Amino acid sequence: MRTILLPLYFTEANERENGERRQQLAVLKELYGDEAEFLPEQALGTEIPGIVDALLFPQLIGAIFSHKAELAAIRIPIVVLTSSFGTVEMWDWEIVSYLRLQLKLNVFTPYNVDLAKVILRSLAAKKLMQGGVNFLMFQDEPGEGMQAYIFKRFYWWEAECTRFIEDAFGIKILYQSWKGVNERAREIPDQDATALWEQWTVPTEDLPRESVIKAVKLYLAIKEVIDKTGNVYGVGGNCLNESFHSDTTPCLAWNWIFEHDRLIWACEGDTVTLISKFILYSGLKRPMMMTNIYPFLVGMAALKHEGIDTFPDIDDPDNHALGVHCGYFGFAPQSFCTHWVMRPKALAIVNDHAVVIDCRIKTGPVTMAKLQSDMKGLTIIEAEIEDYVQYPGSDCRNGALIRYKNKSGHRVMEELSSHHAIIIQGDITHELVQMAKVYGFTTRIV
Structure with a gap:
């Protein structure tokens, strides 16, 4: 019983940011492999497979503010895990507030590993029951x-x-x-x-x-x-x-x-x-x-x-x-x-x-x-x-x-x-x- 996560990235990311994102994904897979299955990452705005339980942002950058239309179309939860400790970075609170208040998205920002596991396990249990x-x-x-x-x-x-x-x-x-x-x-x-x-x-x-x-x-x-x-x-x-x-x-x-x-x-x-x-x-x-x-x-x-x-x-x-x-x-x-x-x-x-x-x-x-x-x-x-x-x-x-x-x-x-x-x-x-x-x-x- 694992949550299926789809990691998203930004096409505007530079070479350094791409390297940091891949490193972050490796950290998250190590921390949360028992709770989540990580699909291959996709660019924001591409079609989301129907099997996905939640979207994952392992990295957030300012380019997100130029993707309002693509973000507004999202109908499933979003999990933000952007720090090297497997939690949300405090620098991302501005973006998270924007996503929640202006785009009305369901965004999870766990600030410790145990809380992230509760969220991921709950997403998996919800999917299991719906099946x-x-x-x-x-x-x-x-x-x-x-x-x-x-x-x-x-x-x-x-x-x-x-x-x-x-x-x-x-x-x-x-x-x-x-x-x-x-x-x-x-x-x-x-x-x-x-x-x-x-x-x-x-x-x-x-x-x-x-x-x-x-x-x-x-x-x-x-x-x-x-x-x-x-x-x-x-x-x-x-x-x-x-x-x-x-x-x-x-x-x-x-x-x-x-x-x-x-x-x-x-x-x-x-x-x-x-x-x-x-x-x-x-x-x-x-x-x-x-x-x-x-x-x-x-x-x-x-x-x-x-x-x-x-x-x-x-x-x-x-x-x-x-x-x-x-x-x-x-x-x-x-x-x-x-x-x-x-x-x-x-x-x-x-x-x-x-x-x-x-x-x-x-x-x-x-x-x-x-x-x-x-x-x-x-x-x-x-x-x-x-x-x-x-x-x-x-x-x-x-x-x-x-x-x-x-x-x-x-x-x-x-x-x-x-x-x-x-x-x-x-x-x-x-x-x-x-x-x-x-x-x-x-x-x-x-």
């Missing part, structure tokens, strides 16, 4: 099962939401039976599951062997459907609401599907989270996970759901939240975490043999980001994980204590589009803004 990829979701009659009074409210199960996602990004969401894949899991021989477990063992605590084997079998059954379907880049299942169909939960499956199959996952049949996470991870390549967000401002409505009496006693509670999902912080793959262990289930609504992941990511800066319901905007919440808090015997046995960076608790209450939040490691608003520019998203920064 038609599959996202697989296991469910049968969502909303009608466990805790229907909660689950029947969720927009992600509406046909309209599915249509918005597919139309916006060119993907297909394919639905398969959660009941059926669990029935198939029960048919898989114990020895097949045991063999895979011995090969891919993960840390566990207090888990009976039978529970482990059931979790492995579910992975094998899901993987069969993925392989049969083909071209799958993301997968999820209605694991809680329709838990009565299953002897376990797909937590181990989601871990292995990412760690070994490199596919994005989502819990609870949430397709908005799935597409958000695919877009975010494809561009950022940073640790991220989904959890439920419980702002302290919600008060008893949150406390009752988690089975706890009080929030942590801290200063500035209005600007804090708990991150809790399925009894613990939430699911994340092992490689994203500082602590990761598979335990017996915490929630009452799942099978007695169900498993759950107790994990932590690094404390410190995080950024929450999620697509808005119309698939045209990205909400960004700047925050920090301060600590982890434990309430034994509750549905918050190990949750994250999250502080909003900008004392924005009341604004967060207005801007949240879901209780499902995607938490990304690091203070990365600047990267998310550039990614949003690739997709044409508006951004709301809280």
